[in-house]
Amino acid sequence: MNAIIVSTLLGVIMMFVSWGTSNIKLQRRIGLVGMAVLIVANLAQLNGWWVVNFDTKGMLAFNQIGLFVNLILFIITFIYLWINGAELDKIGNHTADYYAIFFFILCGVSILTSFDNLLMLFIGIEILSIPLYILTGADKKNLFSNEASLKYFLMGSFSTGILLLGIAFIYGATGSFHLALPIMNPVTKMPVQHFLMSAGLLLLFVSMNFKVSAAPFHFWTPDVYDGAPTVFTPFMATVVKAAGFVAFIKVFEVQRIALGQTTWIIILPFVIVSTLLIGNITAVFQRSVKRMLAYSSIAQAGFMLFALYGISIFNNEALILYIVAYSLATIGVFAVLIKMKDYSFESFNGLAKQHPVLAFLTTLFLFSLAGIPLTAGFFAKYYMLNALLTAGAGIWLLIVAILFAAVSVYYYFKLVQAMYFVEGTPAIHPIDKSYELKLWVIAIILIVLGVFPSLLFNYLYF
Amino acid sequence: MFLLIFLLIPIIAAVFLFIVKKETSSNAIAISAGLLTLLGAVYIAVNKIDNFDATWLLSINSRFVLQADGLAKILVLLTAISFPAIFIATQKNQIQNKNSFLGLMLLTQAGLMGVFLAGDALLFYFFWELALIPVYFLCSIWGGEKRIAITFKFFIYTFLGSLFMLIGIILVYSNTPDHSFLIESFKHASLTNGQQLAAFALFFTAFAIKMPIFPLHTWQPDAYEQSPTAVTMVLSAVMVKMGLYGVIRWLLPLFPAAAASHAHFVIVLSLIGVIYASFIAIRQDDVKRLIAYSSIAHIGLMSAALFTNTSIGMQGVLVQLFSHGINVLGLWIIADVLEQQTGTRSMKALGGLAKKQPTLAILLVGFAFANIALPLTNAFVGEFLMFNAIFQFNPWMAAIAGVSVVLAAIYTLNMVQKIAYGNISEATSAMSTPNKSAQAVLIVLLVIVFITGVYPQPLFNMTADTLHQLFVK
Numbered sequence: 001m002n003a004i005i006v007s008t009l010l011g012v013i014m015m016f017v018s019w020g021t022s023n024i025k026l027q028r029r030i031g032l033v034g035m036a037v038l039i040v041a042n043l044a045q046l047n048g049w050w051v052v053n054f055d056t057k058g059m060l061a062f063n064q065i066g067l068f069v070n071l072i073l074f075i076i077t078f079i080y081l082w083i084n085g086a087e088l089d090k091i092g093n094h095t096a097d098y099y100a101i102f103f104f105i106l107c108g109v110s111i112l113t114s115f116d117n118l119l120m121l122f123i124g125i126e127i128l129s130i131p132l133y134i135l136t137g138a139d140k141k142n143l144f145s146n147e148a149s150l151k152y153f154l155m156g157s158f159s160t161g162i163l164l165l166g167i168a169f170i171y172g173a174t175g176s177f178h179l180a181l182p183i184m185n186p187v188t189k190m191p192v193q194h195f196l197m198s199a200g201l202l203l204l205f206v207s208m209n210f211k212v213s214a215a216p217f218h219f220w221t222p223d224v225y226d227g228a229p230t231v232f233t234p235f236m237a238t239v240v241k242a243a244g245f246v247a248f249i250k251v252f253e254v255q256r257i258a259l260g261q262t263t264w265i266i267i268l269p270f271v272i273v274s275t276l277l278i279g280n281i282t283a284v285f286q287r288s289v290k291r292m293l294a295y296s297s298i299a300q301a302g303f304m305l306f307a308l309y310g311i312s313i314f315n316n317e318a319l320i321l322y323i324v325a326y327s328l329a330t331i332g333v334f335a336v337l338i339k340m341k342d343y344s345f346e347s348f349n350g351l352a353k354q355h356p357v358l359a360f361l362t363t364l365f366l367f368s369l370a371g372i373p374l375t376a377g378f379f380a381k382y383y384m385l386n387a388l389l390t391a392g393a394g395i396w397l398l399i400v401a402i403l404f405a406a407v408s409v410y411y412y413f414k415l416v417q418a419m420y421f422v423e424g425t426p427a428i429h430p431i432d433k434s435y436e437l438k439l440w441v442i443a444i445i446l447i448v449l450g451v452f453p454s455l456l457f458n459y460l461y462f
Numbered sequence: 463m464f465l466l467i468f469l470l471i472p473i474i475a476a477v478f479l480f481i482v483k484k485e486t487s488s489n490a491i492a493i494s495a496g497l498l499t500l501l502g503a504v505y506i507a508v509n510k511i512d513n514f515d516a517t518w519l520l521s522i523n524s525r526f527v528l529q530a531d532g533l534a535k536i537l538v539l540l541t542a543i544s545f546p547a548i549f550i551a552t553q554k555n556q557i558q559n560k561n562s563f564l565g566l567m568l569l570t571q572a573g574l575m576g577v578f579l580a581g582d583a584l585l586f587y588f589f590w591e592l593a594l595i596p597v598y599f600l601c602s603i604w605g606g607e608k609r610i611a612i613t614f615k616f617f618i619y620t621f622l623g624s625l626f627m628l629i630g631i632i633l634v635y636s637n638t639p640d641h642s643f644l645i646e647s648f649k650h651a652s653l654t655n656g657q658q659l660a661a662f663a664l665f666f667t668a669f670a671i672k673m674p675i676f677p678l679h680t681w682q683p684d685a686y687e688q689s690p691t692a693v694t695m696v697l698s699a700v701m702v703k704m705g706l707y708g709v710i711r712w713l714l715p716l717f718p719a720a721a722a723s724h725a726h727f728v729i730v731l732s733l734i735g736v737i738y739a740s741f742i743a744i745r746q747d748d749v750k751r752l753i754a755y756s757s758i759a760h761i762g763l764m765s766a767a768l769f770t771n772t773s774i775g776m777q778g779v780l781v782q783l784f785s786h787g788i789n790v791l792g793l794w795i796i797a798d799v800l801e802q803q804t805g806t807r808s809m810k811a812l813g814g815l816a817k818k819q820p821t822l823a824i825l826l827v828g829f830a831f832a833n834i835a836l837p838l839t840n841a842f843v844g845e846f847l848m849f850n851a852i853f854q855f856n857p858w859m860a861a862i863a864g865v866s867v868v869l870a871a872i873y874t875l876n877m878v879q880k881i882a883y884g885n886i887s888e889a890t891s892a893m894s895t896p897n898k899s900a901q902a903v904l905i906v907l908l909v910i911v912f913i914t915g916v917y918p919q920p921l922f923n924m925t926a927d928t929l930h931q932l933f934v935k
Contacts, residue, residue, distance in 0.1 A: 373591040386522075386632050395629065395660055402625035409621055413614065421602045421610050454521035 001052045001062065003070050003110035006041040010034040011103035018096040028085045031099035035078045038106065042070050058178060061116035065316055069113045069246050072320065073239050076327045077106060080235055083335050083438045087231040091138050098138070101131040102235075109239065112247040118167045118177045121247060125163065125211065128243060129156050132236060136228040148227025155210070155220040163207035169200030179254060201259045204251060205267065211244040214305060215275040218298050222282075225294035230343075233290070234334035237297040238327035245304050245319060253311050268308060269397060275302035276404040283411045290343040292411055293333060296369065299408055300326050303401065306384050310391020318383035321453055325368055325376035325446065332365035332442045335435075341427035348415055349424025358431065359419045361439045366412040368446050371405055376449035381405065383453070465514045465528040468502040469575055471495055472545075472568040479565035489553045492564040496546030499571070503542030507535045507924060513581065524643045527581035532925035533710055536780060537578040537703055540787040544699045545571045547907065551795045551900040552692045555802060563604060566596040567692065574700055578707060583631045583643040586712075590624055590704065597693060597701070606688040616685040619678070623671035627708075630664030633657060634716065648716055655719070662720035665713050666728075672705030673761050675728070676735030686754035691798040694750065698757045699791040703783055706761070709768050710779070715932065718771075725769040729855070732766035733862050735759070740869035744876070749797045749807045752877055753790065756833060759866055760786050766863060767848035773933040775851025780925040781918055782844025785832075785911075789841055792829035792907045796822065799900050800881070804889040809877060814886030819896050823882040825904045830878045832911045834871045840914040 014034065017027055044050040046067045081088075081102070089095050108128030115121045133156065137149025171177060173196035206217060213221040225233045256264045279299030286292035304326070307319035336358060340347050352359035368377035385398055449456060475495030479488060511530045518526040530538070545567070557563050573593030580586040594617065601613040631643070637657065638647040653661060671678045686694045714721050736759045743755035764782055767775040799822065800815075801807050816823040835841035845867075853860035914921060 372595065373588045382628070382632075385629065386636070389632050389636055395633065398629045398632075399626075402622070402629060405625060406618060406622040409618060410614075413617070417602065417610055417614070420599065452519070454519055457521060 002041040002045040004107055005052055006038050007103045007107040007110060010038060011100045014096050014100035014103060024089050024095050027096040032081060035081060039074045039078060042067060042074060046071060059117045059120050060114045062114050066113035070110050072324060073109055073242055077239055080331050084231050087338055091229045091231060092140060101135055104131045109243040112243045116179050122163060122167060128240060135232045136224055139229045144227040145229060148224045151220055152224045159207045159210035162203050166200045166203030169196045173197035198259060201255055208248040209271060212241055212248060212301050213298050214271050214301050215278040221298055222291055222294040226291050230338045234331045238330050242323040242327060249308060252308060272302055272305045273400055280404045280407040288343045289337055289345060303384060306388045309388055309393055314387035314390050317457055318387040321383050321456055322380040324456060325380040328442050328446055329365040329368040329377060332439055335439060336362045339429045339431055345414060345418050347427045348418040349422040349426060351419040351426045354426055357436055361443050363416050364443050366415055370409045370412045374450045376446045378450060379453035463514060464511055465530060465579060469572060471499050472572040476565040476568035479561045482561060485560050488561045488564055493546055493549045495568060496549050500542040500546055503539045506530050507539045523641050524584040525582050526585060528579040529581040530579060532928035534578045535924050536784050537707055538575050540784050541571060541574050541700050544787060544791055547791060547903045548692050548695050551903040552798060553899060557604060566600050569596040570696060577704055581645055583648055587628060587631060594620055600693045601689045604690040609688045612684045612688040616681040619671050619681045623668040626664045627668035630661045633661050658717050658720045662717040669705040669708040669713060673702055673765055675731050675765055676738060679735060679758055682758060683751055683754045687750050691794060695791055695794040699787040702761055706764055706783060722771060725771060728769045729766045729859060732762045733859060736762035736863060736866045740866050743873040747808050747810055749809060752873060753793050753797060757790055763848060763863060763866060767851050770851040770855040772851045772854055773929060774847050776932060777929055778844045778847025778851060781921045784921060785840035785844050785914060788907055788910055789829055789832040792904055795900055795904055796826050799897050803893040806889045809880040811889045812881045812887055813884040814890050815882045817886055818890050818893055821896060821901055825908060826882055827878055828908045830874045833874045838912060838915050840911050842915060843918045
């Protein structure tokens with residue numbers, strides 16, 4: 001409850017900050033301090049120091065994992081804002097408003113990690129999505145930004161409609177919005193198979209896939225990620241997507257029983273394989289690094305979907321580690337990309353000669369995305385595959401996964417090749433030492449988690 | 463503890479090289495680190511060393527275990543001999559950014575020795591990949607014209623192979639009684655027949671790509687040709703041994719039933735590779751490519767002998783792992799000296815070396831004999847045992863394998879004839895004064911060739927415990 005209330009308050013405060021001061025640097029500082037306050041507030045609830053609580057009549061339920069995911073996503077957002085603060089100012093002249101929007105999105109995130117009722121799922125997703133449409137179109141004078149925003153809004157509204165229809169069907173079948181177990185037949189002890197229930201769950205499945213940009217519901221992703229101002233893309237691709245996955249898991253951890261295990265292990269692998277296929281293969285052919293990263297985020301979503309295959313602590317562990325590894329690496333790569341004058345692969349040519357440190361850091365982020373050992377990305381993939389096997393998936397699914405992991409190496413390493421092995425002069429904006437230092441922080445987290453991944457989970461079992 | 467410090471020597475030297483910008487002393491640092499490692503390796507080889515064991519990943523029960531048994535000892539010794547030899551022999555080569563080059567080489571060394579020493583499957587996988595990454599950069603930055611595409615092919619091939627192995631590791635791990643990655647628990651994993659077969663296939667793919675076994679060898683000749691010669695030496699003297707090592711350490715002990723039932727299949731593939739590579743070697747004009755194909759043939763023979771699952775074959779392979787490394791290293795160093803001094807690798811353009819630089823020509827003949835496995839050379843010992851094992855397995859296969867010896871004689875002697883004899887060619891006449899440091903290394907290596915050829919008993923003693931473990935239950 002802490003996170004929901006504090007983030008809302010902070011959002012409102014940030015809306016009025018621009019009246020109080022027109023100093024952009026100050027606004028940025030206030031935003032960062034607010035972010036820190038939000039982290040502390042969530043930490044307070046996680047450790048039980050100070051909890052605001054009132055009876056929500058079963059709408060919300062807070063558990064250790066949800067709060068922990070909150071903490072992780074808040075910290076990632078903090079790192080993201082800390083690195084990209086200066087770039088945010090360059091988009092339009094509404095710095096404080098952007099921070100307000102971020103806080104509202106984080107409010108949506110905290111609802112999505114704690115909902116216990118399908119209506120709250122709907123509200124959480126809407127609170128998360130509507131500010132995103134604004135962020136996508138934040139660059140008002142840029143036609144691509146406008147196009148992306150409109151596309152995102154139309155497609156997003158459509159999928160929300162599907163979500164709502166699904167919820168309505170489920171209500172029709174069970175008479176309840178609760179995320180509890182489906183009605184059991186007292187004699188057979190089997191869940192009651194109701195047509196409306198299955199139809200509703202399928203609609204829910206479709207719309208959740210849309211939110212996490214899984215194929216074949218991914219078509220909005222490349223255009224939106226590519227069209228949105230580069231500074232916002234990593235936030236959409238990491239924190240927002242991660243929240244979507246957490247909600248996805250929460251819904252289908254229990255409700256899949258109503259769908260039937262056989263149906264589940266047919267439709268889920270279908271979505272996973274097509275997501276991996278479309279994301280990876282299309283990424284191979286991209287000329288622009290930004291677009292390649294957009295497709296790679298689809299591909300990574302395919303890997304994260306594996307966490308839905310089973311229901312055990314392994315799946316949650318794997319998803320959390322994957323979220324951290326993927327988010328930090330993506331934010332890192334984008335932080336380098338945003339400093340480039342154009343986003344083609346060629347513009348990275350010869351970066352290693354001119355900026356050896358920057359090239360090294362980028363390589364490390366790409367290694368983590370590709371899952372090379374010594375980086376967090378390796379253990380993320382490892383935990384995921386292990387969870388998959390524990391959940392009883394066939395080996396063929398693991399083999400498909402690693403085949404596509406090998407394909408992903410191809411396009412990530414294309415960038416490494418451009419930086420290290422091709423001569424050229426990179427077109428890059430000046431970079432100061434403190435910026436590099438911030439990137440080092442990400443790199444060190446990735447390496448530490450790449451050697452001791454279990455550090456991350458200490459919090460879950462203390 | 464000793465093993466950990468031993469493993470850290472090259473890593474520390476590499477980090478030091480990356481930090482220091484001055485290039486005047488880079489050779490000295492790399493060579494002294496290499497010699498220090500060699501000293502450690504000799505110490506490990508003659509003594510009984512305690513395992514190093516520390517907790518690493520508590521939540522999944524993976525431990526940081528280093529152990530030095532006979533198999534590890536002989537390969538660590540080979541690695542430790544190869545790297546200083548390479549550093550000394552190629553120290554005069556013009557290389558841009560020498561510090562980074564040598565630093566990456568030392569990291570490769572650490573990765574390789576980690577692979578051979580690891581006693582935990584996940585740790586093994588870690589080092590397996592760590593040995594690959596520096597090589598990727600070495601070849602792509604300092605290689606020949608087509609280096610980027612070729613190295614990438616090599617990288618993707620081996621990376622895919624190792625991912626298969628990762629699935630295999632997860633599969634076996636999830637069936638171990640105590641959920642641990644230790645090799646002992648892996649041996650006690652309760653796998654159904656189907657699972658054993660699947661795990662065997664997954665591990666085998668990784669090792670077969672690394673060795674490489676026909677038809678997964680296509681990355682190798684190109685990679686050898688395009689890599690800077692110092693890296694080619696590492697690849698063919700030590701790195702291919704990772705595949706054979708994996709078979710001996712993991713594949714055969716973990717999946718004996720699947721290995722036995724697929725022995726025919728693997729041996730046939732290996733022998734196809736042996737004959738095929740030998741014929742291609744005969745047709746080569748490029749010295750580097752010739753040695754590359756000859757190496758494929760020799761490795762193929764070793765893999766065939768391994769899968770006969772006889773103690774005599776295993777003994778032969780264990781010795782041959784070491785001998786092949788030394789011989790091929792010698793040939794590569796000679797090829798490198800020739801290329802550096804004449805500017806060509808084409809045998810047509812070379813000739814008359816015996817008149818121009820007699821010492822080098824004598825050394826070439828010495829290593830050529832070892833490559834054909836003539837008696838008195840080290841390769842004879844191993845190959846004799848290996849042929850014996852293949853004969854016991856199936857005389858017809860032994861006959862086919864025997865052809866490879868004849869073919870080896872044809873291409874090796876042909877190479878010697880074209881390079882060393884005849885009139886001094888234009889390219890050869892351009893050779894300057896002999897490369898003293900390379901020749902010194904070659905002489906040391908040749909001494910090893912003949913000593914272990916005449917008196918191989920120390921090598922047998924060193925590997926006795928591995929053999930005992932594998933065949934005496």
